[in-house]
Amino acid sequence: MTVQSMTHRGTADQDRLAGIVGHAYRGAPYLRTKYRAAGIDPTHWSEGLFPRLPFTTKDDLRLAYPEGLLAVDRSEVAVIHESSGTTGEPTPAFFTRGDIDEWLERMLFNGVGLDEQDVVFVKTPYSMLTTAHQMHGAAQRAGATVIPAGNRTELMPYSRALRLLRDYRATVAYCMPVELMLFARRALAAGLDPAKDFPDLRAAVVNGEVLSPAKKRFLEELWSVTLFPDYGSTETTTLGGACAAGSLHLWSDRFLFEVLDPATGQCSPRGTGELVVTSYLRRAMPIVRYRMGDIVTVTDPACACGSDRPQVWVHGREADRFTVDGRELYPIDVEDVVYGALLGCEPVFWSGEVDDGHLTLVLEATDSGLTEVRRRTAELASALASRLGMRSTIDVVPPGTQMTLDRQTEQEAMFKPVYLRMRGHDGRGLDYTGTSQETGSSQEKLT
Numbered sequence: 001m002t003v004q005s006m007t008h009r010g011t012a013d014q015d016r017l018a019g020i021v022g023h024a025y026r027g028a029p030y031l032r033t034k035y036r037a038a039g040i041d042p043t044h045w046s047e048g049l050f051p052r053l054p055f056t057t058k059d060d061l062r063l064a065y066p067e068g069l070l071a072v073d074r075s076e077v078a079v080i081h082e083s084s085g086t087t088g089e090p091t092p093a094f095f096t097r098g099d100i101d102e103w104l105e106r107m108l109f110n111g112v113g114l115d116e117q118d119v120v121f122v123k124t125p126y127s128m129l130t131t132a133h134q135m136h137g138a139a140q141r142a143g144a145t146v147i148p149a150g151n152r153t154e155l156m157p158y159s160r161a162l163r164l165l166r167d168y169r170a171t172v173a174y175c176m177p178v179e180l181m182l183f184a185r186r187a188l189a190a191g192l193d194p195a196k197d198f199p200d201l202r203a204a205v206v207n208g209e210v211l212s213p214a215k216k217r218f219l220e221e222l223w224s225v226t227l228f229p230d231y232g233s234t235e236t237t238t239l240g241g242a243c244a245a246g247s248l249h250l251w252s253d254r255f256l257f258e259v260l261d262p263a264t265g266q267c268s269p270r271g272t273g274e275l276v277v278t279s280y281l282r283r284a285m286p287i288v289r290y291r292m293g294d295i296v297t298v299t300d301p302a303c304a305c306g307s308d309r310p311q312v313w314v315h316g317r318e319a320d321r322f323t324v325d326g327r328e329l330y331p332i333d334v335e336d337v338v339y340g341a342l343l344g345c346e347p348v349f350w351s352g353e354v355d356d357g358h359l360t361l362v363l364e365a366t367d368s369g370l371t372e373v374r375r376r377t378a379e380l381a382s383a384l385a386s387r388l389g390m391r392s393t394i395d396v397v398p399p400g401t402q403m404t405l406d407r408q409t410e411q412e413a414m415f416k417p418v419y420l421r422m423r424g425h426d427g428r429g430l431d432y433t434g435t436s437q438e439t440g441s442s443q444e445k446l447t
Helices: 014-027 029-037 058-063 097-107 131-141 158-167 177-189 213-223 331-341 370-375 377-388
Strands: 077-082 092-096 119-122 145-148 172-175 203-206 226-233 237-242 248-250 255-260 271-279 290-299 311-317 322-324 327-329 349-355 358-364 391-397 420-422
Touching: 014 029, 014 271, 029 058, 077 097, 092 097, 097 131, 097 237, 119 131, 119 158, 131 145, 131 172, 158 177, 172 177, 177 203, 177 213, 213 226, 213 331, 255 290, 311 331, 331 349, 331 358, 331 377, 358 377, 370 377, 370 391, 377 391
Parallel strands: 119 145, 119 172, 172 203, 203 226, 349 420, 358 391
Antiparallel strands: 077 092, 226 237, 237 248, 248 311, 255 271, 271 290, 290 311, 322 327, 349 358
């Protein structure tokens, strides 16, 4: 099978593939050993060689620690990052100055349209991850002002974050979707309306979590802004972003994307399966046939924005997939039903456990939103049954039961919440910000 390039020109770019694979072979000791073990010599390139290259996995990144995948001299390395380690041990990511320039260009491909009039509020981790640095640098390159808030620390409680967001008239927020929900709850506790009392805020670029269409709409209405999802990882940096029409496009002029069918092991440029990524341009740590672990659907462009880059729908991690009556589902499917039924409510957090097709669902509402959320549980249960074939038990609980805002210094504060798990499956819970309850009056001062 010949793997076809998914560049925006729609043609295979064998020269670029030969160049980056050859660079990886010559420079990265781990990949050189791996390719030799597979009987492959990329210095003798042919069009049929690329599909024979073994995949690179997260385990390879761990086995190559610390510098087995480094393909340039250390003097050329401008920065070293590490992943958060949410699925295991953190893995390194090396970048040259040229790599950084290239990722900053990609960060400006999305439809948010940053310029010198924008004030960008960066609320993702600066420590070791690439996310905050990507947006910080890209915003500055566009001439925008940056507020480097960082992730939840004792220096940046939500009260202070909201004050900065409002008083410095931020126009764009950069954060995880769950942060927007947390911000909204804190704003309401302080007597503020997220949709009215932050009039300068026009958009949010969100990443770090799979985002369902219904939750996207819920947050957009809650804040009266437009959300622009960004997709990528610390190892790859941004791989795709939302256009002005709302579609998520892959940056296919910078990467070769393949869709791996886990059942057959075959790859194709379109379809549903695990996303496999090759960077045409990465120098410090070449990314060659890297399995993302994400199940996606990639389709032809056909978008109102006019872009000829392919569209992608991210379903979730392969490990998160579950089956109900023979139908494969992901947590995003449940999330889409939940927020579709709760559209227009005050901030709501959800978590659930699935046991033999039965969903035990917990919804955490605000004090003032409890009645309305409880009123909609019958509608939600009906939607879960009709759309997903799931029987359900739904419990609505007050704020602070699972999501807390006070303990800001826990190491796990940078981790991503797990919303849904199978019964008997160990993992992190939804409450990833600490265990103490929220304190303070309903009219909190933003300090």
